[in-house]
Amino acid sequence: MAAVLRERIRVVLADxxxxxxxxxxxxxxxxxxxxxxxxxxxxxxxxxxxxxxxPDVMVLVLRMPRRDGVAxxxxxxxxxPKANILIMTTYDGDEDIFQCLSQGAKGYLLKDAPRQEILxxxxxxxxxRPYTSSTVAAKALQRMAxxxxxxxxxxxxxxxxxxxxxxxxxxxxxxxxGTAKTHVKAILTKLDAISRTEAVAVAHKRGLIHL
Amino acid sequence: MAAVLRERIRVVLADxxxxxxxxxxxxxxxxxxxxxxxxxxxxxxxxxxxxxxxPDVMVLVLRMPRRDGVAxxxxxxxxxPKANILIMTTYDGDEDIFQCLSQGAKGYLLKDAPRQEILxxxxxxxxxRPYTSSTVAAKALQRMAxxxxxxxxxxxxxxxxxxxxxxxxxxxxxxxxGTAKTHVKAILTKLDAISRTEAVAVAHKRGLIHL
DNA sequence: TCGGCACTCCCTCTTAAGATAGAGTCCCTG
DNA sequence: CAGGGACTCTATCTTAAGAGGGAGTGCCGA
Numbered sequence: 489m490a491a492v493l494r495e496r497i498r499v500v501l502a503d504x505x506x507x508x509x510x511x512x513x514x515x516x517x518x519x520x521x522x523x524x525x526x527x528x529x530x531x532x533x534x535x536x537x538x539x540x541x542x543p544d545v546m547v548l549v550l551r552m553p554r555r556d557g558v559a560x561x562x563x564x565x566x567x568x569p570k571a572n573i574l575i576m577t578t579y580d581g582d583e584d585i586f587q588c589l590s591q592g593a594k595g596y597l598l599k600d601a602p603r604q605e606i607l608x609x610x611x612x613x614x615x616x617r618p619y620t621s622s623t624v625a626a627k628a629l630q631r632m633a634x635x636x637x638x639x640x641x642x643x644x645x646x647x648x649x650x651x652x653x654x655x656x657x658x659x660x661x662x663x664x665x666g667t668a669k670t671h672v673k674a675i676l677t678k679l680d681a682i683s684r685t686e687a688v689a690v691a692h693k694r695g696l697i698h699l
Numbered sequence: 700m701a702a703v704l705r706e707r708i709r710v711v712l713a714d715x716x717x718x719x720x721x722x723x724x725x726x727x728x729x730x731x732x733x734x735x736x737x738x739x740x741x742x743x744x745x746x747x748x749x750x751x752x753x754p755d756v757m758v759l760v761l762r763m764p765r766r767d768g769v770a771x772x773x774x775x776x777x778x779x780p781k782a783n784i785l786i787m788t789t790y791d792g793d794e795d796i797f798q799c800l801s802q803g804a805k806g807y808l809l810k811d812a813p814r815q816e817i818l819x820x821x822x823x824x825x826x827x828r829p830y831t832s833s834t835v836a837a838k839a840l841q842r843m844a845x846x847x848x849x850x851x852x853x854x855x856x857x858x859x860x861x862x863x864x865x866x867x868x869x870x871x872x873x874x875x876x877g878t879a880k881t882h883v884k885a886i887l888t889k890l891d892a893i894s895r896t897e898a899v900a901v902a903h904k905r906g907l908i909h910l
Numbered sequence: 911t912c913g914g915c916a917c918t919c920c921c922t923c924t925t926a927a928g929a930t931a932g933a934g935t936c937c938c939t940g
Numbered sequence: 941c942a943g944g945g946a947c948t949c950t951a952t953c954t955t956a957a958g959a960g961g962g963a964g965t966g967c968c969g970a
Contacts (some may be wrong), residue, residue, distance in 0.1 A: 505811045511722015600716045651897020685896045686862020699903045
C-alpha cells in the first residue's frame with residue numbers, strides 16, 4: 489500500500505462526468521503537494537465521501553444528479569462549518585453560483601479555466617483563502633445591477649418555462665389567474681422581456697432556470 | 700525529446716474546456732498504444748491541427764466556439780474522406796449528433812461515459828470500426844418515431860425561442876403573419892405542445908435548438 | 911404523370927396574454 | 941410606528957395566440 493505522506497492537500501472530487509473526474513484527478517495527482525482521496529459521481533456520494541475522508545478541499549461541480557451543488561454545499565457546511573469548498577461550473581451565467589457564494593463556499597471557477605488556475609484555486613481554498621475567477625467576479629458585478637426576482641416569481645417563472653398557461657399556473661400555486669398574471673407581469677418587467685417566451689429565453693441565459 | 704514509437708494511435712483532441720482536454724490527454728497518454736499529438740480549444744484550431752498532424756483519430760466535442768462540431772466534421776471529411784472522427788457530447792438529447800452521424804463521423808459517445816468506454820471507442824474508431832454508445836443508439840431509435848421538423852419550421856422555431864411574436868417572425872422571414880402562424884401551428888402539432896412556450900421547452904430538451 | 915410534401919396565403923372564431931390601474935394584508939426593518 | 945417590499949386580489953381593455961378550416965404553387969420521386 490502507498491505510504492501516507494504528510495502535509496499533502498487531501499482532495500475529494502465530485503462531478504457526474506467520469507472524464508472530468510479522471511481529468512481533475514490526473515492533474516491533482518501529478519502535483520507533489522496534493523492528492524485525490526475520493527471521487528464522487530453524484531451529490532449523495534459527495535456528502536458521504538466528505539464525511540468519510542474529511543478532506544482539506546472539496547471540489548464540487550454545480551449541476552449533478554441526486555442533490556445538486558447548492559444542496560451539497562449546505563449539507564457539507566452543516567457537517568463542518570469550516571469546510572473548504574471549491575465550486576466549478578460549466579455555465580458562466582449560472583445563477584446558482586451566487587447562492588453557493590452566499591452560503592459559504594470559498595472558491596468559484598469555470599470549467600473552462602486553465603489547468604494552472606484550477607491548481608491555484610485548490611491551493612488557495614485549502615489555506616482558507618477565498619478564490620474567485622475574474623470571470624465569475626465580473627458576472628457578480630453585472631448581476632448586482634439587475635433587479636432580482638422574488639421566490640414567488642421564481643416559482644411562477646419555472647412553470648412559465650414549462651409552457652404552462654396562466655390559468656394552469658394559478659391552479660398549481662393555488663392562487664387566482666389574476667395573481668398569476670401579476671407575477672408574470674413583474675417577471676416580464678424585471679427581465680426586460682416583451683413576452684413570456686422571451687422571458688424564458690432571458691431567464692435561461694441568466695441561469696435563473698434550468699430547462 | 701521523446702523517441703517516436705511505431706504503431707501508436709495518434710490522437711488529436713478538441714474541446715473548449717482545458718479540464719476535459721487535460722483529462723482526456725492524461726487518460727490517452729497513460730495507454731501504451733496511443734498518444735495525444737495535438738489539443739485544440741476551438742473549431743478552427745481543430746481543423747488546423749488535423750491538417751498539420753493527420754492523426755489516426757480525431758476526438759471532437761460537439762459544442763465549441765468558432766465553428767461547432769458539425770462544421771468541423773464537414774471540413775475534416777473534405778480534407779480527408781477517410782478521417783476517423785469520434786464525437787463526444789455533454790447533452791444526451793443533442794440533435795446535432797444525428798447530423799454528424801449522417802455526415803460520416805465514425806463514433807459517438809456521451810461525456811459521462813466511463814474511462815474504459817472512451818478508450819474502447821478510440822481504439823474502435825482508429826481501426827475504422829464504428830462505435831456508438833448504447834445510450835446514443837437508444838436515442839436514435841426514439842428519434843425515428845417522432846416527426847421531424849422541416850428546415851423552415853426550424854427557422855421559425857429558432858425565432859419563437861428568442862421570444863419573437865408571429866408578426867415579428869413574419870417580418871424577419873419575409874412571409875405573412877398568417878404563414879408564420881401556419882408554421883407555428885405545425886411546430887406545436889409535431890412537438891405535441893399546447894403553447895409556443897411549451898414548444899420551446901420541448902425543442903430545447905430534444906436539442907433542436909440551443910438557447 | 912401523378913401523388914405527396916414543403917411552403918405559401920387566406921378566412922373566421924375563441925381564448926389567452928399582456929397593459930393599465932388600484933388596493934388590501936402581512937411582515938420586517940429603520 | 942411608519943414605510944416598504946412581498947404577495948395577494950380586483951377590474952377593464954387591447955392585442956396576440958391558437959384552433960379549424962381551405963387552397964394554390966413548385967418540386968421530387970414513384
